[in-house]
């Protein structure tokens with residue numbers, strides 16, 4: 001059996017853009033190495049999450065064969081796992097952002113800080129904040145963090161609202177929970193609310209944590225130094241994606257009979273890959289895109305020597321779309337093609353039966369600056385297939401294999417090629 005490389009490019013799919021001659025950034029980009037893989041390929045155009053626009057956690061789960069409606073317990077589980085926090089069943093795990101508010105109004109949901117500053121705030125919050133439960137708070141990169149509240153006294157519950165505007169959880173009858181993006185209607189920050197009676201203790205704990213952490217942040221040296229330097233000041237924590245149970249993803253190595261590694265740099269993708277049973281090759285995220293791609297390409301190619309299947313996640317395309325920078329988006333796709341696919345075209349033995357899958361976790365519109373509910377284009381390259389003239393949203397919509405209807409079908413199809 002050949003090797004399998006599965007590349008997820010975050011928010012790759014888009015809508016046609018007038019200034020790009022009615023093409024999407026993917027269609028517009030110069031991508032000669034993608035064309036090399038298209039010489040033997042089949043296309044797919046599956047749905048990801050019914051009629052809803054997925055967030056990355058649902059999209060990545062679906063791409064890796066896990067139906068979010070069957071498995072998702074809340075994004076916080078994966079975020080905390082990926083940060084190294086070791087969440088346990090019954091603990092309450094959440095994703096956190098350092099942000100800022102003015103009075104009770106939202107100012108910024110993301111205040112970027114250096115890793116030194118973040119580390120200092122992590123230490124201060126862990127040592128100075130006292131609430132009616134044990135907790136662990138851990139920072140990631142930029143403005144990100146994770147929080148695990150340990151279930152030592154009373155039962156914790158995930159039936160809570162988010163205090164980060166723009167997100168809302170949906171609860172399913174089977175006890176599963178998925179976070180969705182919603183329009184931001186008001187700048188007013190609400191407290192975390194219990195959505196069921198049983199969640200009152202959890203909501204109270206979190207509001208207490210947020211208020212005490214804000215006080216600690218405002219009294220910190222980081223805050224004072226940033227104020228002196230007239231830099232943006234963090235004074236609030238936004239929490240979302242609360243999860244109280246292990247999603248218990250079936251082991252991907254057993255399901256598909258391959259030995260998997262994940263070449264990933266962000267806590268969310270790291271956490272999902274860990275939960276799926278993959279070996280983690282942590283790349284971090286380098287701020288210079290080309291250096292980041294060379295780093296990921298090196299790690300992907302060395303992983304291929306040891307593992308049968310490798311999942312690679314590329315993040316930058318989604319960020320460009322959220323900022324409305326469609327020209328950045330297609331130039332990121334061009335760099336990806338040149339650096340990562342260029343090297344991969346030399347490393348994969350396509351004549352020997354290796355397989356490349358390339359897709360995204362959801363579509364992100366660069367003009368609307370948000371995730372949209374649209375099917376996703378996929379190509380699966382293997383010597384068994386004939387040629388395709390190009391790759392993009394339109395061609396995948398018109399000419400796709402019928403047996404991949406849902407993103408969860410991609411891997412089953414690709415591993416049987």
Ligand SMILES: [Zn+2]
Nearest residue numbers: 010011056361
């Ligand atoms: Zn995403």
